[in-house]
Amino acid sequence: MKNSDTFQRFLFEDMGIRGELVRLDASWQAVLQRHTYPPNVSRQLGQALVAVTLLSGTIKFKGALIIQVQSRGPLHTLVVQATHRQTIRGLAHWHDPVPAGALSEVFGEGRLVLTIQNEGAEPYQGVVALEGQCLSAALENYFANSEQLATRLWLFADGQRAAGLFLQVLPAQAHADDDWTRLVTLADTVTEHEMLHLPFEDLLYRLYHEEKVRLFEAEPVVFRCSCSRQRIEDMLLALGKADVEAIIAEKGLVEVDCDFCNKRYQFDRVDIGALFSEEIKSTPSSTRH
Structure with a gap:
């Protein structure tokens, strides 16, 4: 048409x-x-x-x-x-x-x-x-x-x-x-x-x-939906390690659905461990030499 x-x-x-x-x-x-x-x-x-x-x-x-x-x-x-x-x-x-x-x-x-x-x-x-x-x-x-x-x-x-x-x-x-x-x-x-x-x-x-x-x-x-795994990871980092690990302890994994496109993002214990490990590595040290 x-x-x-x-x-x-x-x-x-x-x-x-x-x-x-x-x-x-x-x-x-x-x-x-x-x-x-x-x-x-x-x-x-x-x-x-x-x-x-x-x-x-x-x-x-x-x-x-x-x-x-x-x-x-x-x-x-x-x-x-x-x-x-x-x-x-x-x-x-x-x-x-x-x-x-x-x-x-x-x-x-x-x-x-x-x-x-x-x-x-x-x-x-x-x-x-x-x-x-x-x-x-x-x-x-x-x-x-x-x-x-x-x-x-x-x-x-x-x-x-x-x-x-x-x-x-x-x-x-x-x-x-x-x-x-x-x-x-x-x-x-x-x-x-x-x-x-x-x-x-x-x-x-x-x-x-x-x-x-x-x-x-x-x-x-x-x-076009602008959701991405990176955006969800940023959201989880903002939520904080303690809260995310509490979800993992209760449900075994973290699941996040995008309301706009219905895409589901899943994170298991290994994913969450790696995510917060990377955050620690990327945080600049406050130690002065």
């Missing part, structure tokens, strides 16, 4: 307004294959993955953008990540049953956290209340309150694909309010079927054939 696993920017010439399109196919299926999600959970997760991919295209960074929802309702944890290389991953935790409906019904009382992890810099974090009819509304509230940028998102997901459309006023560029209102009104007519199935060129023509639109080169999006 054309535009499968694709991120693509576009620009309204002479308006100071930009847009983005995303469609996830194999990358979305890779997430679904690792956990069995109820439909009402997978729909929210798919929309969140589209959102984090769209938003990652609005900032210049080298690292990762994370959207996290923490709440007290049926769907109590939702975490999605996109990197500057357009790799994505995500997961959700829930208590059955998860209803369909507004955010207050699906998530309950909660908050939405956006984190930018820029390599070589302290993470930047923005927090907004989880309010609105849908996830796109909560994200739009974030931009209105934190960034003071007019922003709209349209997010869709089913069991096969996830897709989305993004519009935003460019920072520090002049635009007419009538232009913004017209573009948003036209985007509000987009249907789920069009977003999930129409080629991007056809979709933009359907919505904006009377506008001057520049469509930029498409970029591929892939599922």
Whole structure:
């Protein structure tokens, strides 16, 4: 299918307004294959993955953008990540049953956290209340309150694909309010079927054939988990030798599962002994000569 696993920017010439399109196919299926999600959970997760991919295209960074929802309702944890290389991953935790409906019904009382992890810099974090009819509304509230940028998102997901459309006023560029209102009104007519199935060129023509639109080169999006044995070893070292050896004494080995990709890492007594032995060797001596 054309535009499968694709991120693509576009620009309204002479308006100071930009847009983005995303469609996830194999990358979305890779997430679904690792956990069995109820439909009402997978729909929210798919929309969140589209959102984090769209938003990652609005900032210049080298690292990762994370959207996290923490709440007290049926769907109590939702975490999605996109990197500057357009790799994505995500997961959700829930208590059955998860209803369909507004955010207050699906998530309950909660908050939405956006984190930018820029390599070589302290993470930047923005927090907004989880309010609105849908996830796109909560994200739009974030931009209105934190960034003071007019922003709209349209997010869709089913069991096969996830897709989305993004519009935003460019920072520090002049635009007419009538232009913004017209573009948003036209985007509000987009249907789920069009977003999930129409080629991007056809979709933009359907919505904006009377506008001057520049469509930029498409970029591929892939599922990729950043977990590794080295990262798990670092986590165990941070946990400390006494606690890790207590786990070994009780269970005979240490098992760590990655929630994102379901990969299991196992460490037996020999592995743990070698791990902490290497730590001792690599610790510089404090003795002065």
